[in-house]
Every structure is written in structure tokens, then in C-alpha cells.
Amino acid sequence: MKVLIVNTNRERAPETVVPLGACAVATATEAAGHEVTFLDLTFHRDPLRALRKSLDTARPELVGLSLRNLDNGDYTHPRSYLPAARELVSTLRDYDVEVVLGGPAVGQNPEALLRCLGCRLAVCGEGEVAFPALLAALANGTDPAAVQGVTLLEEGEARNSPVAPMTELASLPPVEPERWLELSRYRAYEASWPLQTKRGCALRCTYCVYPLLEGRQWRLQEPERVAEEAERGRRLGFRLGEIVDSFWGLPSEHALACCEALARGPRLPLSTMELSPGAISPELIEAMNAAGFTAVGISAESASDQMLRALGKDYTTEQLWQAERESQNLRAQRMWIFLLGAPGEEEATLRETGRFIAALPQRDLVFLTWGVRLFSGTALTEALIQSGEVEETEELLWPRFYWTPRVTLERARQIIADCGFPLQNQVTLSEGMHRLLPLVQRLAALCRVKPPYWRHGAKLQRLRRALRL
Structure with a gap:
């Protein structure tokens, strides 16, 4: 079958992202015997024109649309990506193609997304397995809804088969993004080379959708395979590898093994935005230093025990303070990430978080997210349905956030601002999504500034405020 796979993500802030998942599906689909064309819309100013051109050239029988996010996740300046997806689907209706x-x-x-966009087929879970299986079902005339991970919307009724996560990730072929993407464009903006050490998440965070997407068990990649992928990125000219797991550092034995494998090979500088405070130990810090981590985001979320319990975290504030002390031995720029405004948040809990932030070394950075994005099926959303704060019929496709009624957003901002930590070292999600960030990425790349650019957040904040941007 002639297949066109489209990476629809055009969001370039806070960084330009290599579409690893869509490339993995393309590789697996070709391996299954199909003729695959790949359209990457990341850098296209006119995505509809680019889509029409690809359709006219490739003449596919089926088009797979890869959708990365529903919106920008910003409570203060929400922006949905669904209108752009609708335009793509509308364009496809002018052609005789199946859309997945x-x-x-x-x-x-x-x-809900099928109904919203007016399509009939969707693939969830491991696309490398489900998508080729769906193509086989369509070619053979068998029931698509019998394929694990596929949802079929037909005559107003939806049918599906449950997702069955793979346990042996080593059986998957190498992703090989270089076969599908113009990687020079990504290198020009100093995109990081994505490295996945596992799938799934065994944690119980109340707001997080990852366990619903990837399963509630860790499914581990072989450490040597991780090191091989890092070496592939280095050979392809990338200057930074990024661990893109839902959380980094857990399970601890596997994280240590991955670090050891990475340290044995040629060195590609590494980063992660999702180091779990509960995973930080002297052994992990030593291993990360040996592996070459240069920038690390630590997902603290709160420094209040009341809020950590509400968020379903597996660590306490005592452990958080201990993690902060131990992580000072990390030879990498640190950024502490906080999620504020969840159920139970109040002035007292914000002050606790503020005291933690104030005690951080002033070379550290702080990333603040105001409000919690609600997703279907999470423990937080289910609790809000039970309390009557969210309607059971809400599909939550469009930006929908929770903000605590116990304190206003303005007051919360003031409490954190008054904690004494340098304002130029604090970045909000809105600032991290600034429209000029792609330009900053390009200029920094031309000047050979070492990525990731958030390492230089304090300097960028001072420049932004000086220019009143």
C-alpha cells in the first residue's frame, strides 16, 4: 500500500523537536512491505500547500497524521492545535484517501478526537506495531477494530481493541530519523537528538497522562541500544542528546546501567528535563557525570508535603531537600520544575515552595507552570468529576485547566516572586513558549552556543526584559 505519514507538529518553542515517534512508525511500516512517503511540516510556513504537493506527488492510498499535542499546555495563554489539524483533515477530504x-x-x-476531526480510524499505543497491523487488516478486508490499539468510528458508533504494550523493546527496528527527515534543518536550530531508555510509567502522579498512553509498567530498552542511538546522533552531527522518557532516574538500576553504557562510548553531551527527585542518589549523580550530562531539569513540582501528596508524588519534602543537596555535585546546569495551583494549593503551600526556591544556589534556574492541564482518565480528572467540578461528559480535547480556588493566580505569582530568588532565573511556561524562540535558537546555533539554550535562561531573561519583549 502507498502510505503518506505526516508529522503535523509545527510548534518550535520551547525547542525544535525531532519527531521520533512518527519516524519509528514510518520505518516499521516500510519494513512491513509498504511504500512510505514522509512529510515533515515542522519548518513549512504553508502546511496546507506542502500537504497538497505531497499528495499530488506520492498519490497515497492512506495518510497517517501524527499529532503530538492537543495544545500548548499553558493555563495563562492557552492555544489549541486542533484548528490546524482540522485544516489538514479538510484538505485531505479533497483526495480519495483513508485517514488514520x-x-x-x-x-x-x-x-472524541475522531468525532472532533471527522475521521474514522485512530491508532493508540505502539504505532510501530498497530499501524502496520491496521494496514494489513484494511488490505485483507478484516475488521480494523479487531487490531489492538485501533479505534474505529463508524455510523456514529466507536469500537476498539485494548492497547497491548510491547514488553520487548529490543525487538523494534532502529528508528532511523535520518531516513525520513532533513536533519540539517534540525541541526540548524540545535535540536537535541532524542534518546528513549524506556516506555511506560509505574508512578502514580494524579495529573499525568503518560501511564494511560504507554502503560503502567516500566518497559526497558537495553542500555547498549541506548548507547548505540547516542552514537548515531553524534555521527549525524547533533551536539546534544536528550533523554525523553516520561521520567528519568527510575528504575534506578536501569538508569545506572544506561549511564554506564553511555560513558563507555564516544561522548555525546546529554540532557534531560524529567529527573525525578525521588531517584537522586550519590550513585546516580556520579553515573550521570560520567555519562556526560550537561543540563538537567528536576521535576520537583512542589516543596510542600501537602501538595506532594495531592499530586501523588513518591517523595517527601525531606527527600526533596536531600535531593537538592546531593544534586549540587552534578556537573550540569540545573533547572527546578514546579507545577503550581493543583487542588489544595493555598498561600501556605506556596510559601513552602517559595522557601525551597529561595534556598537554591543562584546559579540554578526555576521553571514555573501555573495551573494543571486536565486529561481524560487521570486520577485528578476522575476526582474532579466525583466532586462535580468537571462534567463527566467533558471530552477535554480543548484547553481545560484546574486552578485552586484558595488563592488567586496574581497572589500566587506575587508569593513566588517575593521569595528572594533572582527573577531573571525564573522562567514561566508562557515565557518558555515565546514566539521569538526559534529566532533565538537559530542565532545561538550560528554563534555555536552550546545547547540546550535554557542553560542560558538568566541571560535570555535579562535580554528579553531589556528589549521589553
Whole structure:
């Protein structure tokens, strides 16, 4: 079958992202015997024109649309990506092609998204397995809904088969993004080379959708395979590898083994935005230093025991303070990440978090997210349905956030601002999504500034405020 796979993500802030998942599906689909064309819309100013051109050239029988996110996740300046997806689907209606939705955004509520975009087929879970199996079902005339991970919307009724996560990730072929993407464009903006050490998440965070998308068990990649992928990125000219797991550092034995494998090979500088405070230990810090980590985001979320319990975290504030002390031995720029405004948040809990932030070394950075994005199926959303704060019929495709009624957003901002930590070292999600960031990425790349650019957040904040941007 002639297949066109489209990476629809055009969001370039806070960084330009290599579409690893869509490339993995393309590789697996070709391996299954199909003729695959790949359209990457990341850098296209006119995505509809680019889509029409690809359709006219490739003349596919089926188009797979990969949707990364539903929106920008910003409570203070929400922006949905669904209108752009609707335009793509509308363009496809002018052609005689089957349309299949896939990607992380689809797994959050496939039936609702099919209805929203006017499509009939969606793939959830491991697309490398489900998508080729769906193509086989369509070619053989068998029931698509019998394929694990596929949702079929037909005559107003949705049918599906449950997702069955793979346990042996080593059986998957190498992703090989270089076969599908113009990687020079990504290198020009100093995109990081994505490295996945595992799938799934065994944690119980109340707000997080990852366990629903990837399963509630860790499914581990072989450490040597991780090191091989890092070496592939280095050979392809990338200057930074990024661990893109839902959380980094857990399970601890596997994280240590991955670090050891990475340290044995040629060195590609590494980063992660998702180091779990509960995973930090002297052994992990030593291993990360040996592996070459240069920038690390630590997902603290709060420094209040009341809020850590509300968020379903597996560590206490005592452990958080201990993690802060131990992580000072990390030879990398640190950024502490906080999620503020969840149920139970109040002035007292914000002050606790503020005291933790104030005690951080002033070379550290702080990333603040105001409000919690609600997703179907999470423990937080289910609790809000039970309390009557969210309607059971809400599909949550469009930006929908929770903000605590116990304190206003303005007051919360003031409490954190008054904690004494340098304002130029604090970045909000809105600032991290600034429209000029792609330009900053390009200029920094031309000047050979070492990525990731958030390492230089304090300097960028001072420049932004000086220019009143």
C-alpha cells in the first residue's frame, strides 16, 4: 500500500523537536512491505500547500497524521492545535484517501478526537506495531477494530481493541530519523537528538497522562541500544542528546546501567528535563557525570508535603531537600520544575515552595507552570468529576485547566516572586513558549552556543526584559 505519514507538529518553542515517534512508525511500516512517503511540516510556513504537493506527488492510498499535542499546555495563554489539524483533515477530504490519526495526542481520547476531526480510524499505543497491523487488516478486508490499539468510528458508533504494550523493546527496528527527515534543518536550530531508555510509567502522579498512553509498567530498552542511538546522533552531527522518557532516574538500576553504557562510548553531551527527585542518589549523580550530562531539569513540582501528596508524588519534602543537596555535585546546569495551583494549593503551600526556591544556589534556574492541564482518565480528572467540578461528559480535547480556588493566580505569582530568588532565573511556561524562540535558537546555533539554550535562561531573561519583549 502507498502510505503518506505526516508529522503535523509545527510548534518550535520551547525547542525544535525531532519527531521520533512518527519516524519509528514510518520505518516499521516500510519494513512491513509498504511504500512510505514522509512529510515533515515542522519548518513549512504553508502546511496546507506542502500537504497538497505531497499528495499530488506520492498519490497515497492512506495518510497517517501524527499529532503530538492537543495544545500548548499553558493555563495563562492557552492555544489549541486542533484548528490546524482540522485544516489538514479538510484538505485531505479533497483526495480519495483513508485517514488514520496517531501520535500521543490521540491516545488521550481517540473516540472524541475522531468525532472532533471527522475521521474514522485512530491508532493508540505502539504505532510501530498497530499501524502496520491496521494496514494489513484494511488490505485483507478484516475488521480494523479487531487490531489492538485501533479505534474505529463508524455510523456514529466507536469500537476498539485494548492497547497491548510491547514488553520487548529490543525487538523494534532502529528508528532511523535520518531516513525520513532533513536533519540539517534540525541541526540548524540545535535540536537535541532524542534518546528513549524506556516506555511506560509505574508512578502514580494524579495529573499525568503518560501511564494511560504507554502503560503502567516500566518497559526497558537495553542500555547498549541506548548507547548505540547516542552514537548515531553524534555521527549525524547533533551536539546534544536528550533523554525523553516520561521520567528519568527510575528504575534506578536501569538508569545506572544506561549511564554506564553511555560513558563507555564516544561522548555525546546529554540532557534531560524529567529527573525525578525521588531517584537522586550519590550513585546516580556520579553515573550521570560520567555519562556526560550537561543540563538537567528536576521535576520537583512542589516543596510542600501537602501538595506532594495531592499530586501523588513518591517523595517527601525531606527527600526533596536531600535531593537538592546531593544534586549540587552534578556537573550540569540545573533547572527546578514546579507545577503550581493543583487542588489544595493555598498561600501556605506556596510559601513552602517559595522557601525551597529561595534556598537554591543562584546559579540554578526555576521553571514555573501555573495551573494543571486536565486529561481524560487521570486520577485528578476522575476526582474532579466525583466532586462535580468537571462534567463527566467533558471530552477535554480543548484547553481545560484546574486552578485552586484558595488563592488567586496574581497572589500566587506575587508569593513566588517575593521569595528572594533572582527573577531573571525564573522562567514561566508562557515565557518558555515565546514566539521569538526559534529566532533565538537559530542565532545561538550560528554563534555555536552550546545547547540546550535554557542553560542560558538568566541571560535570555535579562535580554528579553531589556528589549521589553
